[in-house]
Amino acid sequence: MIEPPLLPPGTAPQSISFPAHDLTFPLGRLDRRATMIRIDPTARIGRINPNLYGMFIEHLGRCIYGGIYDEGSRLSDSEGFRIDVLKACQHLAPPLLRWPGGNFVSGYHWLDGIGAKDKRPRQFDRAWFAEESNRFGTDEFIAFCRRLDSEPYICANAGTGTLDEAATWVEYCNGWGDTHYANLRRQGGNRVPYNVRYWGLGNEMYGSWQIGHLDAEDYAKKALEMAKLMRWTDPRIALVACGLGQPEWDEPVLERLRSTPGGLDYLSVHCYVGDNDYYKNVSSVTYMEDILERTKASLCRVFGVNDAAQAPVKIAVDEWNVWFSNRSNEPYDNENKLREIYDLSDALCVATFLHLFQRECRVVTMANLAQMVNVIAPILTSPDGLILQAIYHPLVLLRHHSGDYAVEASADAGELTVAQTGTRPVPILDLSTSVSEDGARLYLSVVNRHESEAIESPLVVSGATVEWQRGWQVNAAGVHERNSFEQPNLVRTRELHPDPTARAYTFPAHSHTVLEASLH
Structure with a gap:
């Protein structure tokens, strides 16, 4: 049996450079629908209890x-x-x-x-x-x-x-x-x-x-x-x-x-x-x-x-x-x-x-x-x-790279039109945004649910100058990839290096991305 290396929080087996508009995983065609993520870091929803x-x-x-x-x-x-x-x-x-x-x-x-x-x-x-x-x-x-x-x-x-x-x-x-x-x-x-x-x-x-x-x-x-x-x-x-x-x-x-x-x-x-x-x-x-x-x-x-x-x-x-x-x-x-x-x-x-x-x-x-x-x-x-x-990775990411307060944000990338569940529409981009206690750091977590299409989205942060500093992404070659003792890293977290001044971001198909920024 293989014992995979254990990683400190927030690290990953492999780091890659990631310009703001490049696809980390070039899977499927780019989604050309008009999208935008709007974030108001001053509109605090409430304190995120760590017990979550x-x-x-x-x-x-x-x-x-x-x-x-x-x-x-x-x-x-x-x-x-x-x-x-x-x-x-x-x-x-x-x-x-x-x-x-x-x-x-x-x-x-x-x-x-x-x-x-x-x-x-x-x-x-x-x-x-x-x-x-x-x-x-x-x-x-x-x-x-x-x-x-x-x-x-x-x-x-x-x-x-x-x-x-x-x-x-x-x-x-x-x-x-x-x-x-x-x-x-x-x-x-x-x-x-x-x-x-x-x-x-x-x-x-x-x-x-x-x-x-x-x-x-x-x-x-x-x-x-x-x-x-x-x-x-x-x-x-x-x-x-x-x-x-x-x-x-x-x-x-x-x-x-x-x-x-x-x-x-x-x-x-x-x-x-x-x-x-x-x-x-x-x-x-x-x-x-x-x-x-x-x-x-x-x-x-x-x-x-x-x-x-x-x-x-x-x-x-x-x-x-x-x-x-x-x-x-x-x-x-x-x-x-x-x-x-x-x-x-x-x-x-x-x-x-x-x-x-x-x-x-x-x-x-x-x-x-x-x-x-x-x-x-x-x-x-x-x-x-x-x-x-596979589920280990988003648990670690959001435990270590979330802020103290949830803040208001929205994405208009559209809704899924197939296999919906529950009683409500399902947005293609699911997100949560949070800020640190002092309001100096912003955390953006996005799941692109689309199985085959990447979503390029402008990032509009009101009332602040944003400097994107770090990022991480959970993804794999296909949606049903899973880790095993023989292949322990098919689904993993990769570190990203976003353009600090990026005004848009491309979220690959079937991915979970966390971006961290300083606010000025």
Whole structure:
């Protein structure tokens, strides 16, 4: 197997010179329609919360065991963490990491995963039909978060779990006093509390596939009691309730949880999309747009506001990704459950999701890609190394080359006329623009969805002199190219060197481009 080189954030295997009007990938004819990208760097939409670039890991397939945690592997350190995986995850730099589920959490009892590893009980995981060793538990999760410099986000068990179990988990993680569960943490060698801020009130409890499935009214009652005990244990925590993106579920839940001591902080929604058809795939972010529109409308109705950003509850998209080709509930002995192999079209789709979250930053303040390693993931491992899948590249680019504030921008390159999805038109150029806190740097991220035509677009930035300084581009020879252990760099990031004074730019067919400029 080939272990590809790991790259520092923002670098790529190969750098190329790129005059402003040249095609990096001369694929297809130039699109001659009139286009223009207009950017107003002073028209700030809102602050982009770094938690939009969060990740998620679950006890499923080889995400944990054989992925991030592989005791006995020659590639692992003394704590059992795969060193190569750790480095690749560090480049993703997730500010927030969600765990342990997902469906898994609705049958998970956290006490099984603490104490001496050899004495932890092996259990049957009824969510994913697998054996669970419990060798990776709360302490190991916190240790992994610290290695990544990520904030932990723990989802509590609202399925088979009890109210007391949820509250004592908070006590174990955050308790300072001379109490039983805080002392259990100390006995494990962790004197200082973990100070876990983010806590989920269960996972997808609306679904019949979920252990302990509830209707909206019953879930809201249980979630409220969980929230009370967890908040009384530590008033500082932030709470995330299960949302569906449908008013018949979300509004009863929001109404009931309005009385949570200290208030509810987030309503979660989940979205998985994808299609083998190229245009359906790269336009499927419209499903996410529809979910957000419905959720914002529910927030406005419940809290009596005209603008969802004025509601006290924000939206957490704490599971999202391209996932469609491997959805079967496979036998428990299949260690490669939900292993999705991603191509360039999936990478473009992922970039458009991040664009949407940035544009909706006033209401969406948390998002977690599901998942980080091996299971519908940007990183795939083998016993001998790893590969970075196509979707890894836009995740790294937008994590490291986005500004602090989203700003207004528009593109008039036209709309796709085939294979549209969702309920809204799909622009050929999808973009997000942002600026630094001081307004001195501009970041322009553009996905050209057209499969065969490049788009040359004038760049009009109002009220400032622009000096284009750096750029990066994700592309490949074809839309269905994908990386493998044998060919790990078919889809990759290339560094660009734009003309500093360029007033127009050509965005190649099926590409994701990020340009960075200084503003004067």
